[in-house]
Amino acid sequence: METNENEIRLTVKKLFDEDKIDILIGYSPGTLPLRTSPVFLRKEDDVEVLVWNSFCENTLSNYLKNYKDKRVGIVAKGCDSRLINLLLLESQVKKENLVVIGVPCRGVIDRKKIDKITGGMEVTGSEEKEDGILIFFDGTDKKVTKADILHDSCMICNYKNAVSSDIFIGEKEKEEKVDPYNKIREMEENSTDERWNYFNKEIEKCIRCYACRNVCPMCYCQECFVDCTDPEWFGKTAEIKDTKMFHIVRAYHMAGRCVDCGACVKACPMDVDLRFLTKKIEKDVLEFFAYEAGVKDDEPPPFTTFKPEDPQEFIR
Amino acid sequence: MEDNKAEWEPKIVAFLCNWCSYAGADLAGVSRIQYPPNTRTIRVPCSGRVNPLFILKALQNGADGVLVSGCHPGDCHYLSGNYVARRKFAILKSLLKYIGIEEERVQFSWVSAAEGGKFAEVVNEVTKGVRRIGKATKLVKEIYNGN
Amino acid sequence: MEEQVIEKKDIKSWIEGLFADYEVYAPVLDEKKGKVYKKVESTEDINLEFLNSKNSPKDIYFPQTERLFSFSRKDEMGLIPPHMDDKKKIVFGIRPCDAMAFTMLDKVFVSGENNDFYFIKRSENTLTIGIGCIKPDSTCFCKVVGGEPSSEEGLDILLIDTGKEYVAEPVTDKGKSLIEGSSFFKEATPENIRLKEEAITNANEKIQEFDISGLKERLDRGFDLPVWAKIHEKCVGCGICTFLCPTCHCFDILDEEGKEYGERIRIWDSCQFPLFTKHASGANPRPTGKERMRQRIMHKFKYFVENNDIFACVGCGRCVKYCPVNLDIREVLKSLAGDGGGKS
Numbered sequence: 001m002e003t004n005e006n007e008i009r010l011t012v013k014k015l016f017d018e019d020k021i022d023i024l025i026g027y028s029p030g031t032l033p034l035r036t037s038p039v040f041l042r043k044e045d046d047v048e049v050l051v052w053n054s055f056c057e058n059t060l061s062n063y064l065k066n067y068k069d070k071r072v073g074i075v076a077k078g079c080d081s082r083l084i085n086l087l088l089l090e091s092q093v094k095k096e097n098l099v100v101i102g103v104p105c106r107g108v109i110d111r112k113k114i115d116k117i118t119g120g121m122e123v124t125g126s127e128e129k130e131d132g133i134l135i136f137f138d139g140t141d142k143k144v145t146k147a148d149i150l151h152d153s154c155m156i157c158n159y160k161n162a163v164s165s166d167i168f169i170g171e172k173e174k175e176e177k178v179d180p181y182n183k184i185r186e187m188e189e190n191s192t193d194e195r196w197n198y199f200n201k202e203i204e205k206c207i208r209c210y211a212c213r214n215v216c217p218m219c220y221c222q223e224c225f226v227d228c229t230d231p232e233w234f235g236k237t238a239e240i241k242d243t244k245m246f247h248i249v250r251a252y253h254m255a256g257r258c259v260d261c262g263a264c265v266k267a268c269p270m271d272v273d274l275r276f277l278t279k280k281i282e283k284d285v286l287e288f289f290a291y292e293a294g295v296k297d298d299e300p301p302p303f304t305t306f307k308p309e310d311p312q313e314f315i316r
Numbered sequence: 317m318e319d320n321k322a323e324w325e326p327k328i329v330a331f332l333c334n335w336c337s338y339a340g341a342d343l344a345g346v347s348r349i350q351y352p353p354n355t356r357t358i359r360v361p362c363s364g365r366v367n368p369l370f371i372l373k374a375l376q377n378g379a380d381g382v383l384v385s386g387c388h389p390g391d392c393h394y395l396s397g398n399y400v401a402r403r404k405f406a407i408l409k410s411l412l413k414y415i416g417i418e419e420e421r422v423q424f425s426w427v428s429a430a431e432g433g434k435f436a437e438v439v440n441e442v443t444k445g446v447r448r449i450g451k452a453t454k455l456v457k458e459i460y461n462g463n
Numbered sequence: 464m465e466e467q468v469i470e471k472k473d474i475k476s477w478i479e480g481l482f483a484d485y486e487v488y489a490p491v492l493d494e495k496k497g498k499v500y501k502k503v504e505s506t507e508d509i510n511l512e513f514l515n516s517k518n519s520p521k522d523i524y525f526p527q528t529e530r531l532f533s534f535s536r537k538d539e540m541g542l543i544p545p546h547m548d549d550k551k552k553i554v555f556g557i558r559p560c561d562a563m564a565f566t567m568l569d570k571v572f573v574s575g576e577n578n579d580f581y582f583i584k585r586s587e588n589t590l591t592i593g594i595g596c597i598k599p600d601s602t603c604f605c606k607v608v609g610g611e612p613s614s615e616e617g618l619d620i621l622l623i624d625t626g627k628e629y630v631a632e633p634v635t636d637k638g639k640s641l642i643e644g645s646s647f648f649k650e651a652t653p654e655n656i657r658l659k660e661e662a663i664t665n666a667n668e669k670i671q672e673f674d675i676s677g678l679k680e681r682l683d684r685g686f687d688l689p690v691w692a693k694i695h696e697k698c699v700g701c702g703i704c705t706f707l708c709p710t711c712h713c714f715d716i717l718d719e720e721g722k723e724y725g726e727r728i729r730i731w732d733s734c735q736f737p738l739f740t741k742h743a744s745g746a747n748p749r750p751t752g753k754e755r756m757r758q759r760i761m762h763k764f765k766y767f768v769e770n771n772d773i774f775a776c777v778g779c780g781r782c783v784k785y786c787p788v789n790l791d792i793r794e795v796l797k798s799l800a801g802d803g804g805g806k807s
Contacts, residue, residue: 031789031791032602032783032784032789032791038697040696120492120512122600122601124601187414188414192418195415196416196417199415207706209706210701210702211701211787214701215699215701215788225369229738233373235719236715236717238527238528239528241376241458242457244455245376248372248411248415249368251411252407255407267787269517269703270497270517271495271496277415281411284406284411285407288407289403303400303403303404304400306396306399306400306402310402310403311406312389312402312406314405314406314424315402315405315424316423316426459719459724459725460530460533460724460726461723461724462723
């Protein structure tokens with residue numbers, strides 16, 4: 001891990017020295033255990049603040065929209081590189097302005113899973129070891145294996161290495177293909193009432209802070225449908241009759257665009273299971289249109305194109 | 317409840333494409349083919365014009381069912397509007413079913429300008445389906461109604 | 464009235480006895496939502512294990528969505544008053560920081576001239592029983608903004624955990640009569656008082672402190688500081704910090720129309736949302752995250768202080784803990800108060 005960290009720093013330094021980029025988006029140490037924080041470096045800044053570890057949970061490609069006319073270097077995990085492909089495809093960033101520094105990713109940890117291990121006690125410190133994470137809480141410490149605290153998205157990730165990058169750091173992580181849709185299939189097996197109840201129970205928790213939307217790199221609309229006042233598509237209350245509409249449409253807008261980076265779930269303060277919706281759509285898009293978001297950079301998005309043989313059994 | 321059910325008539329919002337299904341509905345009328353009066357037609361230029369938000373908004377505002385109807389594949393006045401719409405509707409339909417909305421609530425059909433009979437049949441089937449599942453409640457937004 | 468003592472084993476019976484006359488709100492460990500303040504039906508649900516709740520209890524006084532009144536569209540201006548929530552309530556197990564936030568909200572909603580009918584109705588009918596923090600979180604910084612783990616402000620009764628018992632300090636008359644009406648309380652012994660003092664001292668030592676004495680001066684001439692561009696850079700503009708904050712109180716008022724009737728509702732709003740300041744013309748005086756972040760800091764640490772002599776921050780640490788990108792308000796304050804603010 002550490003070697004990668006150094007290599008990232010050296011690479012970034014070189015990019016600045018050679019005047020290839022104006023700004024670098026990477027990770028720096030966080031102010032809390034188990035956290036890192038996005039950092040934006042300019043030429044004069046110290047590259048030593050850059051880190052790369054299992055706590056790098058943020059999806060950095062979300063920030064590209066803020067630097068459209070700058071030459072940007074970005075540290076990209078597998079999910080980020082797919083998102084960058086999508087942003088290129090949707091003309092949200094310019095390829096010539098971008099230096100993608102691909103990193104091999106072993107997955108990031110889920111703080112909420114650690115909360116369960118500590119029984120809700122506050123984690124006062126954390127250290128990453130080669131074979132797991134050492135967490136300190138309530139005056140004691142405990143070593144947990146990474147597999148137990150890996151984020152759900154990362155557990156079923158099929159693209160651990162950046163799918164396309166200008167510079168790749170270190171050795172590629174081995175990628176074993178896993179079936180990412182097991183949970184969705186289980187859910188589909190449930191009765192209509194069970195599914196409806198689950199949906200409601202989850203959405204009920206929403207406080208409408210829009211963190212899910214705002215951390216999503218693919219949510220870049222100038223005006224979100226939900227902020228629209230003319231027409232006012234849906235009401236603005238935090239009551240479920242309005243929030244469920246927000247979540248249905250938010251998820252729907254992710255069709256063919258969500259790479260399951262997990263940013264929305266990680267950000268959600270109320271632990272709403274947002275992947276319950278987005279993963280289903282991801283599965284449908286794959287099954288109906290054989291499209292996997294962001295894997296290739298020249299495939300048109302599924303809703304901008306069609307095939308004569310697309311499924312239509314549902315149409316009378 | 318039983319009494320209400322007897323009185324209740326489903327309200328179905330029908331988004332009909334100008335070039336085919338709307339003309340098909342017209343033909344059904346001109347040909348004096350009987351079909352249930354439960355649909356409220358909204359004429360749209362193309363089934364591709366139907367933003368899924370329209371469908372959801374209709375459901376939130378109390379529609380018991382939504383029907384979207386356009387030209388048969390290959391017959392779109394704008395060449396590919398209905399093909400693109402078909403993709404959007406496939407995902408929407410599947411998503412709504414997944415979260416637990418009855419499948420009968422939102423339905424789609426291809427009806428050409430010459431198919432007055434098919435239009436009547438579609439409306440018949442859709443109305444029957446909606447009637448069977450009853451009044452919509454799941455996505456409806458209740459606003460204070462005096463009680 | 465002197466300080467009183469209640470044995471820990473009696474506390475649930477005491478609360479149970481209050482169910483008859485009050486709705487009781489308390490921290491609950493909800494299976495799905497985590498630790499939140501909720502109306503409890505049984506004392507079994509109350510969770511006093513200390514880690515502060517995720518949501519602040521402000522919504523007990525100031526709900527996220529509130530119906531102000533309804534109107535009929537049939538007759539002219541047929542206003543229909545709302546069903547007012549006038550039930551007597553007890554908020555049990557509230558932390559001193561959150562209780563202090565109530566006094567802050569009072570300054571906004573109960574200013575003497577402009578009184579918020581809805582807020583007052585709720586706050587008048589509510590008793591607060593706080594428990595001093597003997598185990599503060601690492602994100603707590605109440606002492607920096609003028610609070611302390613055993614602050615009585617905004618409370619009717621303050622309980623301090625001394626191991627086997629709680630030492631109860633009746634703060635207001637309402638609190639006194641609640642204690643007087645119960646047989647579970649005994650006069651505190653000098654030993655009880657000693658244990659209490661010890662617990663408070665311990666807690667005080669645990670709370671981190673940092674110097675923000677330069678903050679006022681910096682903010683006074685800081686509207687155009689270059690540092691704002693830096694501070695907001697990682698902010699994604701969501702509403703977590705404002706919605707979880709016990710003192711944030713900005714709201715929006717809108718009408719919802721039905722066929723024959725409509726409702727005027729009030730909902731929480733957030734200065735971090737672009738819509739917050741967007742004019743009908745489409746112009747937005749706070750067009751980017753920079754201006755919005757500056758507003759949040761300025762409001763809490765300058766404007767509110769100028770108007771009310773207190774910070775609009777109680778140092779509960781929620782925004783620190785739940786910010787999705789770890790934008791730590793403590794760091795922001797430090798950098799503004801110290802020399803990190805750059806030359807103005």
